[in-house]
Amino acid sequence: MAEDIQTKLQNYRTAPFDARFPNQNQTRNCWSNYLDFHRCQKALDAKGVDTTPCDWYKRVYTSLCPISWVQKWDDQREEGNFPGKI
Amino acid sequence: MAFPSQLGFQDAASPVMEELLTFHDHALMIVFMISALIGYFIIAMVTANLSDMYILDSQEIEIIWTVLPAVVLILIALPSLRILYLMDEVNDPHLTIKAMGHQWYWSYEYTDYENLEFDSYMIPTQDLAPGQFRLLEADHRLIVPAESPIRVLVSAEDVLHSWAVPALGVKMDAVPGRLNQTAFIASRPGVVYGQCSEICGANHSFMPIVVEAVPLQQFEDWSALMIQDA
Ligand SMILES: [Cu+2]
Numbered sequence: 001m002a003e004d005i006q007t008k009l010q011n012y013r014t015a016p017f018d019a020r021f022p023n024q025n026q027t028r029n030c031w032s033n034y035l036d037f038h039r040c041q042k043a044l045d046a047k048g049v050d051t052t053p054c055d056w057y058k059r060v061y062t063s064l065c066p067i068s069w070v071q072k073w074d075d076q077r078e079e080g081n082f083p084g085k086i
Numbered sequence: 087m088a089f090p091s092q093l094g095f096q097d098a099a100s101p102v103m104e105e106l107l108t109f110h111d112h113a114l115m116i117v118f119m120i121s122a123l124i125g126y127f128i129i130a131m132v133t134a135n136l137s138d139m140y141i142l143d144s145q146e147i148e149i150i151w152t153v154l155p156a157v158v159l160i161l162i163a164l165p166s167l168r169i170l171y172l173m174d175e176v177n178d179p180h181l182t183i184k185a186m187g188h189q190w191y192w193s194y195e196y197t198d199y200e201n202l203e204f205d206s207y208m209i210p211t212q213d214l215a216p217g218q219f220r221l222l223e224a225d226h227r228l229i230v231p232a233e234s235p236i237r238v239l240v241s242a243e244d245v246l247h248s249w250a251v252p253a254l255g256v257k258m259d260a261v262p263g264r265l266n267q268t269a270f271i272a273s274r275p276g277v278v279y280g281q282c283s284e285i286c287g288a289n290h291s292f293m294p295i296v297v298e299a300v301p302l303q304q305f306e307d308w309s310a311l312m313i314q315d316a
Contacts, residue, residue, distance in 0.1 A: 014182040014198045014237065024174065026239060026265040062197045063182045064265065066241055 005053045012056075015063040026064060031084075033061035034073060038086045087219075087253070087279060096253045099278050099299075100270045103255035105169050113162055120158070173255070176269040179237035183228065187240075187247025187260035187282065190289035194228050200313050208292045222279045224296040229308050232275045232299040240266045245287060251280035251297055259284060272299030 021029040037057035044051045062070070076082040088096055098104040131137075141147070184195040188205075196202040209223040230236050240249045242260035250257035251270075258268040272278075280295035300308065 012198075014179055017176065017178060024267050026267045027263070030265055059198075062201075064239060066184050066186055066239075066265070067195055067197065067201060067203055068186075068243065 005056060009052075009055055009059065012059050015060040030061055030065040030069070033057045034065060034070070035084050035086065037061060038077070042086055087277075096278075098255070099253040099273055099276060100255055101273065102169070102173055102270060103253060105172060106255050109165055109169055112165060116158060116162065173268075176237055176267060177235055179269060180234040181231065182237045182239060183230070184239045184241065185228070185249045185260070185295075187242035187244075187249065187286065187293075189244050189287050190282075190293045192224075192228075192247075192249070192282075192293060192295060194226075196309065202309060202312055202316065204312065204316075206296070208294050219279065221292065222281070222294045222296070224294055227277070227296040227298040229298050229300060229305060230272055231302040231305040232272045234302065235269060235271050237267060237269050240268065246284045247282050247286045247293070248284035249280070249295060250283040251278055251295055253278040253280075254297065256280075257283055272297070275299050275301060 015029075015033075018029055020032075034057075037054055040054035040057060041051050044054060073082060073084075077086070095103075095107055095110065098107055181196070182198055184197070186193045186195065191205055191207045193203065193205045204226050206224045206226045206228065208221065209218065209225055211220050214220060214223060238249070238256070238258070240258040240260045241264060242262045244262060246262075247260040248257060249260055254270045254272065256268055256270050258266050260266070277296060277298045280297070282290055282293045282295070284290075286293075
């Protein structure tokens with residue numbers, strides 16, 4: 001499994017097609033990958049295991065989300081007023 | 087590239103645009119056929135000395151001119167839907183680019199590997215070099231690899247804009263707070279031009295879009311150089 005995600009990350013070119021978001025509107029694709037990354041990190045950190053598998057979500061959301069959005073959300077998380085549940 | 091007093095579309099620079107051109111020609115042929123037929127009827131009826139005693143209250147002719155337009159509409163609607171769904175398809179893109187509309191310039195983001203981001207401003211008329219196009223040239227072009235499927239995510243930072251490149255068959259609204267997805271394949275290396283297509287304020291006419299398709303190797307050289315410079 002750990003090797004699986006390694007090769008998957010290595011072969012990453014750009015965010016692949018996601019069947020949850022088949023439409024023109026990709027806003028939620030960016031948003032849920034951003035959430036998933038931070039939820040994943042929180043969960044694996046709590047377990048005390050390696051968080052490399054989470055990096056997939058990070059690559060996807062950096063591909064999809066505008067830099068300004070990520071910047072804004074990162075700032076909000078730091079200040080504790082991020083609207084998503086992580 | 088558009089030219090003065092142009093009547094038709096620009097030449098296609100992507101497979102989707104080829105489809106759109108074919109569809110346009112198909113629809114136009116139907117329009118010509120109907121115009122010719124109706125024109126003939128009008129002239130024939132106006133210039134005739136006698137009138138047909140069976141032309142009034144004729145059930146047959148009513149049926150024909152009800153069913154025939156329905157068939158014609160289906161012949162237009164089906165290929166139209168085909169292209170509509172074809173354009174919606176994003177098949178395993180090689181690259182994702184974000185186009186962000188601002189008042190009044192575009193900025194582009196390539197974030198698959200590194201955070202490459204730059205602004206694309208129009209070159210003012212007095213700064214143009216000979217051979218460059220007035221109101222269409224930008225200081226930083228959107229460089230893409232030719233013959234690769236490319237996903238473009240369009241959004242805006244302030245007001246509505248629209249990212250449009252006619253030769254690629256792409257026109258996508260840029261809505262603040264929303265990510266709109268579109269895709270294209272540049273058929274061959276070359277430069278294609280577009281303009282913001284949603285009234286966005288005073289300088290709406292002065293935020294052109296320039297897409298330059300280059301061979302993959304050159305694209306890699308360019309992106310490496312851009313990241314180095316940043
Ligand atoms: Cu605009």
